[in-house]
Amino acid sequence: MQKPFNCEDTMKDIVIIGGGYAGLSCALRLGARVRKQGLAARVHLVSARPVVVERIRLHQRVAGQAMRERALDTLLAGTGVRLVRGAAEDIDVQAHTVRVDGEVLNWDRLVLAAGSRTDLQAVPGAAAHAVSIEPDTAVALMQRVAALPPGSRVAIVGGGLTGIETASEIAESCRGLQLDVRLVAGQRLAADFPPPARAHLRHTLERLGVQVIEGQRVVEVAADHLCTHAAPLPFDLCIWTAGFAAPPLARHAGLSCNAAGQVLVDPMLRALSHPAVYVAGDMGAPVQPPGQPLPQGCKSAMPMGVHVAENIVRELRGAAPDPFDFALMFYCVSLGRRDGLIQWADAAGALTGRTLTGRRAAWFKEFICKSTIWALQLERRGLPAVVWKRTGQPALPSQMHKELEPTER
Ligand SMILES: Cc1cc2nc3c(=O)[nH]c(=O)nc-3n(C[C@H](O)[C@H](O)[C@H](O)COP(=O)(O)OP(=O)(O)OC[C@H]3O[C@@H](n4cnc5c(N)ncnc54)[C@H](O)[C@@H]3O)c2cc1C
Secondary structure, three states: OOOOOOOOOOOEEEEEEOOOHHHHHHHHHHHHHHHHHOOOEEEEEEEOOOEEOOHHHHHHHHOOOOOOOEEHHHHHOOOOEEEEEOOEEEEEOOOOEEEEOOEEEEOOEEEEOOOOEEOOOOOOOHHHHOEEOOOOOHHHHHHHHHOOOOOOEEEEEOOOHHHHHHHHHHHHHOHHHOOEEEEEOOOOOOOOOOHHHHHHHHHHHHHOOOEEEOOOOEEEEOOOEEEEOOOOEEOOEEEEOOOEEOOOHHHHOOOOEOOOOOEEEOOOOEEOOOOOEEEOHHHEEEOOOOEOOOOOOHHHHHHHHHHHHHHHHHHHOOOOOOOOOEOOOEEEEEOOOOOEEEEEEOOOOOEEEEEEEHHHHHHHHHHHHHHHHHHHHHHHOOOOOOOOOOOOOOOOHHHOOOOOOOOOO
Protein backbone atom coordinates (compact mmCIF):
# COMPACT_ATOMS: atom_id res chain seq x y z
CA MET A 1 0.00 0.00 0.00
CA GLN A 2 1.26 3.49 -0.84
CA LYS A 3 2.25 5.64 2.16
CA PRO A 4 0.38 8.95 2.59
CA PHE A 5 2.14 11.92 1.00
CA ASN A 6 2.52 13.75 4.30
CA CYS A 7 4.31 10.82 5.93
CA GLU A 8 6.86 12.69 8.03
CA ASP A 9 9.54 10.06 8.34
CA THR A 10 10.33 9.67 4.65
CA MET A 11 11.88 12.12 2.23
CA LYS A 12 9.56 13.11 -0.63
CA ASP A 13 10.70 13.78 -4.18
CA ILE A 14 9.02 16.55 -6.13
CA VAL A 15 9.91 16.58 -9.82
CA ILE A 16 9.03 19.68 -11.87
CA ILE A 17 9.22 19.38 -15.65
CA GLY A 18 9.94 22.63 -17.52
CA GLY A 19 12.16 25.60 -16.63
CA GLY A 20 9.85 28.31 -18.01
CA TYR A 21 7.73 30.85 -16.13
CA ALA A 22 5.51 28.26 -14.43
CA GLY A 23 8.19 25.68 -13.64
CA LEU A 24 10.68 28.21 -12.27
CA SER A 25 8.06 29.97 -10.14
CA CYS A 26 7.06 26.61 -8.72
CA ALA A 27 10.63 25.40 -8.11
CA LEU A 28 11.84 28.62 -6.45
CA ARG A 29 8.81 28.94 -4.14
CA LEU A 30 8.97 25.26 -3.22
CA GLY A 31 12.73 25.41 -2.66
CA ALA A 32 12.31 28.40 -0.33
CA ARG A 33 9.48 26.76 1.66
CA VAL A 34 11.42 23.50 2.03
CA ARG A 35 14.52 25.42 3.22
CA LYS A 36 12.74 27.69 5.64
CA GLN A 37 10.28 25.19 7.07
CA GLY A 38 12.68 22.24 7.15
CA LEU A 39 10.30 20.05 5.16
CA ALA A 40 11.39 16.53 4.26
CA ALA A 41 11.40 17.02 0.50
CA ARG A 42 13.82 17.18 -2.42
CA VAL A 43 12.95 19.44 -5.35
CA HIS A 44 14.20 18.53 -8.84
CA LEU A 45 13.72 20.85 -11.83
CA VAL A 46 14.01 19.19 -15.24
CA SER A 47 14.86 21.64 -17.99
CA ALA A 48 15.48 20.95 -21.65
CA ARG A 49 17.48 24.20 -21.89
CA PRO A 50 20.36 25.50 -19.71
CA VAL A 51 19.10 29.09 -19.68
CA VAL A 52 15.98 30.96 -18.61
CA VAL A 53 13.96 31.39 -21.79
CA GLU A 54 12.09 34.70 -21.79
CA ARG A 55 9.50 33.46 -24.21
CA ILE A 56 7.53 36.70 -24.03
CA ARG A 57 10.48 38.45 -25.71
CA LEU A 58 11.14 35.97 -28.51
CA HIS A 59 9.52 38.23 -31.13
CA GLN A 60 12.09 40.88 -30.17
CA ARG A 61 14.86 38.33 -30.77
CA VAL A 62 13.41 37.51 -34.20
CA ALA A 63 13.46 41.22 -35.02
CA GLY A 64 17.21 41.30 -34.28
CA GLN A 65 17.26 42.67 -30.73
CA ALA A 66 19.85 41.33 -28.29
CA MET A 67 18.56 39.28 -25.35
CA ARG A 68 20.31 38.75 -22.07
CA GLU A 69 20.67 35.05 -21.28
CA ARG A 70 20.60 33.94 -17.66
CA ALA A 71 21.98 30.55 -16.72
CA LEU A 72 19.51 28.35 -14.87
CA ASP A 73 22.16 26.92 -12.56
CA THR A 74 23.06 30.47 -11.42
CA LEU A 75 19.41 31.28 -10.71
CA LEU A 76 18.98 28.04 -8.76
CA ALA A 77 22.29 28.23 -6.86
CA GLY A 78 21.72 28.12 -3.10
CA THR A 79 18.00 27.40 -3.42
CA GLY A 80 18.27 23.67 -2.73
CA VAL A 81 16.59 22.94 -6.07
CA ARG A 82 18.47 20.31 -8.07
CA LEU A 83 18.70 21.09 -11.79
CA VAL A 84 18.36 18.06 -14.05
CA ARG A 85 19.41 18.97 -17.58
CA GLY A 86 17.59 17.20 -20.40
CA ALA A 87 14.19 16.53 -21.90
CA ALA A 88 11.76 14.55 -19.79
CA GLU A 89 10.10 11.61 -21.51
CA ASP A 90 8.25 8.44 -20.61
CA ILE A 91 6.28 9.47 -17.56
CA ASP A 92 5.00 6.40 -15.75
CA VAL A 93 2.02 7.47 -13.64
CA GLN A 94 1.69 4.03 -12.03
CA ALA A 95 5.33 3.57 -11.02
CA HIS A 96 5.78 7.34 -10.33
CA THR A 97 8.87 7.66 -12.52
CA VAL A 98 10.04 9.82 -15.40
CA ARG A 99 13.05 9.34 -17.67
CA VAL A 100 15.44 12.21 -18.42
CA ASP A 101 18.22 11.39 -20.88
CA GLY A 102 18.62 7.85 -19.56
CA GLU A 103 18.30 8.79 -15.86
CA VAL A 104 15.14 7.55 -14.16
CA LEU A 105 13.73 9.95 -11.55
CA ASN A 106 11.27 8.77 -8.92
CA TRP A 107 8.61 11.21 -7.80
CA ASP A 108 6.01 11.47 -5.09
CA ARG A 109 4.50 14.56 -6.72
CA LEU A 110 5.07 15.48 -10.36
CA VAL A 111 4.57 19.02 -11.69
CA LEU A 112 4.03 19.35 -15.43
CA ALA A 113 5.11 22.82 -16.60
CA ALA A 114 6.48 22.08 -20.07
CA GLY A 115 4.56 24.94 -21.73
CA SER A 116 3.32 24.86 -25.30
CA ARG A 117 4.46 25.43 -28.87
CA THR A 118 2.79 26.96 -31.89
CA ASP A 119 0.71 24.31 -33.64
CA LEU A 120 2.14 23.86 -37.14
CA GLN A 121 0.08 20.74 -37.78
CA ALA A 122 -3.36 22.37 -37.94
CA VAL A 123 -3.02 23.58 -41.55
CA PRO A 124 -1.46 21.52 -44.40
CA GLY A 125 1.94 22.79 -45.48
CA ALA A 126 2.56 24.96 -42.41
CA ALA A 127 5.15 22.60 -40.91
CA ALA A 128 7.02 22.40 -44.23
CA HIS A 129 6.89 26.02 -45.39
CA ALA A 130 6.33 28.23 -42.33
CA VAL A 131 8.43 28.87 -39.23
CA SER A 132 7.06 29.40 -35.73
CA ILE A 133 8.69 31.43 -32.97
CA GLU A 134 10.13 29.01 -30.43
CA PRO A 135 13.19 29.07 -28.16
CA ASP A 136 14.98 26.76 -30.61
CA THR A 137 13.98 28.62 -33.80
CA ALA A 138 14.19 32.30 -32.81
CA VAL A 139 17.88 32.86 -33.63
CA ALA A 140 17.73 31.06 -37.01
CA LEU A 141 14.56 33.00 -37.82
CA MET A 142 16.26 36.26 -36.91
CA GLN A 143 19.10 35.37 -39.31
CA ARG A 144 16.62 34.58 -42.08
CA VAL A 145 14.85 37.90 -41.60
CA ALA A 146 18.16 39.80 -41.59
CA ALA A 147 19.27 38.09 -44.84
CA LEU A 148 16.11 38.96 -46.80
CA PRO A 149 16.70 41.23 -49.81
CA PRO A 150 14.89 44.61 -49.83
CA GLY A 151 11.24 44.39 -50.81
CA SER A 152 10.86 40.79 -49.56
CA ARG A 153 7.37 39.80 -48.44
CA VAL A 154 7.11 38.58 -44.86
CA ALA A 155 3.72 37.01 -44.13
CA ILE A 156 2.88 36.69 -40.45
CA VAL A 157 -0.11 34.41 -39.96
CA GLY A 158 -2.28 34.88 -36.88
CA GLY A 159 -4.26 37.92 -35.78
CA GLY A 160 -3.77 37.24 -32.06
CA LEU A 161 -1.41 39.12 -29.77
CA THR A 162 1.70 37.14 -30.75
CA GLY A 163 1.14 37.88 -34.45
CA ILE A 164 0.48 41.56 -33.74
CA GLU A 165 3.59 41.93 -31.55
CA THR A 166 5.77 40.09 -34.08
CA ALA A 167 4.56 42.13 -37.06
CA SER A 168 5.08 45.46 -35.30
CA GLU A 169 8.48 44.50 -33.92
CA ILE A 170 9.82 43.36 -37.31
CA ALA A 171 8.33 46.37 -39.11
CA GLU A 172 9.92 48.79 -36.64
CA SER A 173 13.29 47.13 -35.94
CA CYS A 174 13.93 46.03 -39.54
CA ARG A 175 12.84 49.27 -41.19
CA GLY A 176 16.22 49.51 -42.95
CA LEU A 177 15.56 46.19 -44.72
CA GLN A 178 12.51 47.70 -46.48
CA LEU A 179 10.47 44.57 -45.96
CA ASP A 180 6.87 44.22 -47.04
CA VAL A 181 5.31 42.96 -43.78
CA ARG A 182 1.80 41.48 -43.99
CA LEU A 183 -0.26 40.34 -41.03
CA VAL A 184 -2.87 37.78 -42.05
CA ALA A 185 -5.78 37.20 -39.64
CA GLY A 186 -8.45 34.54 -40.12
CA GLN A 187 -10.96 36.75 -38.32
CA ARG A 188 -10.67 40.34 -37.19
CA LEU A 189 -7.45 41.47 -35.55
CA ALA A 190 -7.47 40.79 -31.77
CA ALA A 191 -11.08 39.72 -32.21
CA ASP A 192 -11.84 39.57 -28.46
CA PHE A 193 -10.66 43.12 -27.76
CA PRO A 194 -13.07 46.10 -27.54
CA PRO A 195 -13.28 48.50 -30.54
CA PRO A 196 -11.05 51.30 -29.11
CA ALA A 197 -8.22 48.82 -28.48
CA ARG A 198 -8.60 47.22 -31.89
CA ALA A 199 -8.60 50.64 -33.53
CA HIS A 200 -5.29 51.50 -31.82
CA LEU A 201 -3.72 48.20 -32.85
CA ARG A 202 -4.79 48.67 -36.46
CA HIS A 203 -3.72 52.31 -36.59
CA THR A 204 -0.28 51.55 -35.11
CA LEU A 205 0.36 48.60 -37.42
CA GLU A 206 -0.53 50.77 -40.41
CA ARG A 207 1.73 53.57 -39.13
CA LEU A 208 4.57 51.04 -38.96
CA GLY A 209 3.86 50.04 -42.56
CA VAL A 210 2.30 46.63 -41.83
CA GLN A 211 -0.37 45.57 -44.30
CA VAL A 212 -3.22 44.10 -42.23
CA ILE A 213 -5.29 41.45 -44.03
CA GLU A 214 -8.32 40.50 -41.93
CA GLY A 215 -10.93 37.79 -42.44
CA GLN A 216 -8.77 35.56 -44.65
CA ARG A 217 -8.40 32.12 -43.13
CA VAL A 218 -5.33 30.31 -44.42
CA VAL A 219 -6.32 26.81 -45.52
CA GLU A 220 -2.95 25.67 -46.85
CA VAL A 221 0.64 26.89 -46.99
CA ALA A 222 2.49 26.33 -50.27
CA ALA A 223 6.23 26.89 -50.81
CA ASP A 224 5.79 30.55 -51.73
CA HIS A 225 2.19 31.51 -51.04
CA LEU A 226 -0.69 31.19 -48.61
CA CYS A 227 -3.88 29.61 -49.91
CA THR A 228 -7.04 31.28 -48.61
CA HIS A 229 -10.63 31.26 -49.84
CA ALA A 230 -9.77 34.54 -51.61
CA ALA A 231 -6.71 35.22 -53.79
CA PRO A 232 -3.38 33.49 -52.94
CA LEU A 233 -1.03 35.60 -50.81
CA PRO A 234 2.60 35.32 -51.98
CA PHE A 235 5.46 35.41 -49.46
CA ASP A 236 9.23 35.07 -49.25
CA LEU A 237 9.12 34.16 -45.57
CA CYS A 238 6.12 32.92 -43.60
CA ILE A 239 6.03 33.20 -39.80
CA TRP A 240 3.22 31.18 -38.23
CA THR A 241 1.79 32.37 -34.89
CA ALA A 242 -1.75 30.93 -34.97
CA GLY A 243 -2.82 28.16 -32.60
CA PHE A 244 -0.84 26.27 -30.01
CA ALA A 245 -0.36 22.73 -28.77
CA ALA A 246 1.00 21.37 -25.49
CA PRO A 247 3.81 18.79 -25.71
CA PRO A 248 2.56 15.20 -26.14
CA LEU A 249 4.28 14.12 -22.90
CA ALA A 250 1.08 14.11 -20.84
CA ARG A 251 -1.13 12.42 -23.40
CA HIS A 252 1.49 9.71 -23.93
CA ALA A 253 1.47 9.12 -20.17
CA GLY A 254 -2.29 8.52 -20.26
CA LEU A 255 -3.41 11.76 -18.57
CA SER A 256 -6.78 13.23 -19.62
CA CYS A 257 -6.12 16.05 -22.08
CA ASN A 258 -8.13 18.40 -24.31
CA ALA A 259 -7.75 18.78 -28.09
CA ALA A 260 -4.65 20.99 -27.69
CA GLY A 261 -2.95 18.38 -25.50
CA GLN A 262 -3.40 20.45 -22.32
CA VAL A 263 -3.97 18.42 -19.19
CA LEU A 264 -7.45 18.79 -17.69
CA VAL A 265 -6.99 19.95 -14.11
CA ASP A 266 -9.24 20.27 -11.07
CA PRO A 267 -9.54 23.55 -9.10
CA MET A 268 -6.44 22.59 -7.09
CA LEU A 269 -4.49 22.32 -10.40
CA ARG A 270 -4.13 18.54 -10.09
CA ALA A 271 -4.56 16.36 -13.17
CA LEU A 272 -8.18 15.19 -13.18
CA SER A 273 -7.17 11.66 -14.04
CA HIS A 274 -4.06 11.48 -11.78
CA PRO A 275 -4.16 13.69 -8.67
CA ALA A 276 -0.50 13.04 -7.77
CA VAL A 277 0.34 15.10 -10.87
CA TYR A 278 0.01 18.89 -10.70
CA VAL A 279 0.00 21.06 -13.83
CA ALA A 280 0.99 24.74 -14.18
CA GLY A 281 1.21 27.21 -17.04
CA ASP A 282 0.24 26.64 -20.67
CA MET A 283 0.10 22.88 -20.14
CA GLY A 284 -2.90 23.02 -17.82
CA ALA A 285 -6.58 23.56 -18.67
CA PRO A 286 -8.80 24.01 -15.61
CA VAL A 287 -12.14 22.29 -16.16
CA GLN A 288 -13.75 25.01 -14.07
CA PRO A 289 -12.62 28.64 -14.44
CA PRO A 290 -10.46 29.44 -11.37
CA GLY A 291 -12.55 32.45 -10.37
CA GLN A 292 -12.45 33.78 -13.94
CA PRO A 293 -11.59 32.16 -17.29
CA LEU A 294 -7.84 31.67 -17.29
CA PRO A 295 -5.98 33.66 -19.95
CA GLN A 296 -2.93 31.85 -21.29
CA GLY A 297 0.35 33.70 -20.73
CA CYS A 298 3.05 34.30 -18.18
CA LYS A 299 0.49 36.36 -16.23
CA SER A 300 -1.27 33.10 -15.32
CA ALA A 301 1.69 30.69 -15.64
CA MET A 302 3.66 32.24 -12.76
CA PRO A 303 0.69 32.34 -10.33
CA MET A 304 -0.18 28.75 -11.26
CA GLY A 305 3.41 27.66 -10.58
CA VAL A 306 3.43 29.35 -7.17
CA HIS A 307 -0.01 28.00 -6.30
CA VAL A 308 1.10 24.46 -7.13
CA ALA A 309 4.17 24.95 -4.90
CA GLU A 310 1.99 26.12 -2.01
CA ASN A 311 -0.40 23.20 -2.49
CA ILE A 312 2.46 20.72 -2.38
CA VAL A 313 3.67 22.37 0.84
CA ARG A 314 0.16 22.03 2.26
CA GLU A 315 0.14 18.35 1.37
CA LEU A 316 3.60 17.86 2.91
CA ARG A 317 2.23 19.34 6.14
CA GLY A 318 -0.80 17.05 6.07
CA ALA A 319 -3.32 19.67 4.89
CA ALA A 320 -5.62 19.52 1.88
CA PRO A 321 -4.67 21.55 -1.22
CA ASP A 322 -6.49 24.83 -1.92
CA PRO A 323 -8.38 25.80 -5.09
CA PHE A 324 -6.59 28.25 -7.40
CA ASP A 325 -8.16 31.69 -7.68
CA PHE A 326 -7.21 34.14 -10.43
CA ALA A 327 -8.59 37.48 -11.61
CA LEU A 328 -7.44 39.08 -14.86
CA MET A 329 -6.21 42.67 -14.45
CA PHE A 330 -5.00 43.62 -17.91
CA TYR A 331 -3.45 42.52 -21.17
CA CYS A 332 -0.14 44.09 -22.24
CA VAL A 333 0.73 44.30 -25.92
CA SER A 334 3.99 45.70 -27.28
CA LEU A 335 3.81 47.47 -30.64
CA GLY A 336 7.49 47.91 -31.34
CA ARG A 337 9.64 49.67 -28.74
CA ARG A 338 7.81 53.01 -28.79
CA ASP A 339 4.15 52.08 -28.67
CA GLY A 340 1.93 49.58 -26.94
CA LEU A 341 -1.51 48.82 -25.63
CA ILE A 342 -2.56 48.12 -22.08
CA GLN A 343 -6.12 46.81 -22.08
CA TRP A 344 -7.79 46.79 -18.67
CA ALA A 345 -10.31 44.25 -17.43
CA ASP A 346 -13.12 44.97 -14.97
CA ALA A 347 -13.67 43.14 -11.68
CA ALA A 348 -15.44 40.32 -13.52
CA GLY A 349 -12.53 39.89 -15.95
CA ALA A 350 -14.39 41.45 -18.91
CA LEU A 351 -12.33 43.77 -21.11
CA THR A 352 -13.36 47.40 -20.65
CA GLY A 353 -13.12 50.49 -22.84
CA ARG A 354 -10.16 51.63 -20.67
CA THR A 355 -6.77 51.48 -22.35
CA LEU A 356 -3.32 53.00 -22.11
CA THR A 357 -1.55 53.51 -25.43
CA GLY A 358 1.58 55.08 -26.91
CA ARG A 359 4.98 55.46 -25.30
CA ARG A 360 3.69 55.09 -21.73
CA ALA A 361 2.13 51.76 -22.68
CA ALA A 362 5.44 50.65 -24.22
CA TRP A 363 7.23 51.50 -20.95
CA PHE A 364 4.58 49.74 -18.90
CA LYS A 365 4.89 46.60 -21.04
CA GLU A 366 8.69 46.70 -20.74
CA PHE A 367 8.32 47.05 -16.96
CA ILE A 368 6.02 44.00 -16.88
CA CYS A 369 8.52 41.95 -18.92
CA LYS A 370 11.37 42.95 -16.60
CA SER A 371 9.25 42.31 -13.52
CA THR A 372 8.86 38.62 -14.42
CA ILE A 373 12.63 38.19 -14.02
CA TRP A 374 12.80 40.44 -10.93
CA ALA A 375 10.06 38.36 -9.32
CA LEU A 376 11.99 35.14 -9.96
CA GLN A 377 15.17 36.71 -8.53
CA LEU A 378 13.30 37.73 -5.37
CA GLU A 379 11.65 34.32 -5.09
CA ARG A 380 15.09 32.68 -5.18
CA ARG A 381 15.95 34.68 -2.06
CA GLY A 382 12.82 33.43 -0.34
CA LEU A 383 10.79 36.63 -0.85
CA PRO A 384 7.30 35.81 -2.18
CA ALA A 385 7.25 38.20 -5.15
CA VAL A 386 4.91 36.40 -7.55
CA VAL A 387 1.58 37.96 -6.59
CA TRP A 388 -1.73 38.21 -8.41
CA LYS A 389 -5.26 39.49 -8.03
CA ARG A 390 -7.90 37.00 -6.86
CA THR A 391 -11.65 37.05 -7.19
CA GLY A 392 -12.28 35.70 -3.70
CA GLN A 393 -14.60 33.17 -5.32
CA PRO A 394 -12.48 30.28 -6.53
CA ALA A 395 -14.08 27.24 -8.15
CA LEU A 396 -14.94 24.44 -5.75
CA PRO A 397 -14.38 20.79 -6.64
CA SER A 398 -18.13 20.12 -6.44
CA GLN A 399 -18.80 22.75 -9.11
CA MET A 400 -16.81 20.96 -11.80
CA HIS A 401 -19.06 20.27 -14.70
CA LYS A 402 -17.55 21.16 -18.05
CA GLU A 403 -14.37 20.86 -20.04
CA LEU A 404 -13.00 24.15 -21.29
CA GLU A 405 -11.79 24.37 -24.83
CA PRO A 406 -8.22 25.64 -25.19
CA THR A 407 -7.95 29.44 -25.06
CA GLU A 408 -5.02 31.13 -26.72
CA ARG A 409 -3.11 34.12 -25.39
C1 LIG B 1 6.48 35.70 -29.15
C2 LIG B 1 5.64 35.48 -27.92
C3 LIG B 1 5.29 36.57 -27.13
C4 LIG B 1 4.51 36.38 -25.99
N1 LIG B 1 4.19 37.48 -25.22
C5 LIG B 1 3.46 37.30 -24.10
C6 LIG B 1 3.12 38.42 -23.27
O1 LIG B 1 3.46 39.56 -23.58
N2 LIG B 1 2.41 38.19 -22.14
C7 LIG B 1 2.00 36.93 -21.78
O2 LIG B 1 1.36 36.77 -20.73
N3 LIG B 1 2.30 35.85 -22.55
C8 LIG B 1 3.01 36.00 -23.69
N4 LIG B 1 3.31 34.92 -24.48
C9 LIG B 1 2.85 33.60 -24.05
C10 LIG B 1 3.80 33.09 -22.96
O3 LIG B 1 5.12 33.09 -23.43
C11 LIG B 1 3.44 31.69 -22.50
O4 LIG B 1 2.07 31.64 -22.18
C12 LIG B 1 4.28 31.34 -21.29
O5 LIG B 1 5.63 31.24 -21.68
C13 LIG B 1 3.82 30.04 -20.65
O6 LIG B 1 4.69 29.73 -19.61
P1 LIG B 1 5.03 28.21 -19.27
O7 LIG B 1 5.97 28.22 -18.12
O8 LIG B 1 3.78 27.44 -19.17
O9 LIG B 1 5.75 27.65 -20.58
P2 LIG B 1 7.14 28.06 -21.26
O10 LIG B 1 7.49 29.45 -20.94
O11 LIG B 1 6.99 27.67 -22.68
O12 LIG B 1 8.19 27.12 -20.55
C14 LIG B 1 8.15 25.72 -20.72
C15 LIG B 1 9.56 25.19 -20.61
O13 LIG B 1 9.51 23.77 -20.59
C16 LIG B 1 10.55 23.26 -21.39
N5 LIG B 1 10.19 21.91 -21.82
C17 LIG B 1 9.28 21.54 -22.76
N6 LIG B 1 9.22 20.20 -22.85
C18 LIG B 1 10.10 19.72 -21.94
C19 LIG B 1 10.50 18.40 -21.57
N7 LIG B 1 9.97 17.32 -22.13
N8 LIG B 1 11.44 18.27 -20.61
C20 LIG B 1 11.99 19.35 -20.02
N9 LIG B 1 11.65 20.62 -20.34
C21 LIG B 1 10.72 20.80 -21.29
C22 LIG B 1 10.65 24.26 -22.54
O14 LIG B 1 11.93 24.18 -23.15
C23 LIG B 1 10.43 25.58 -21.80
O15 LIG B 1 11.64 26.12 -21.35
C24 LIG B 1 4.08 35.08 -25.63
C25 LIG B 1 4.44 33.98 -26.43
C26 LIG B 1 5.21 34.17 -27.55
C27 LIG B 1 5.61 32.97 -28.40
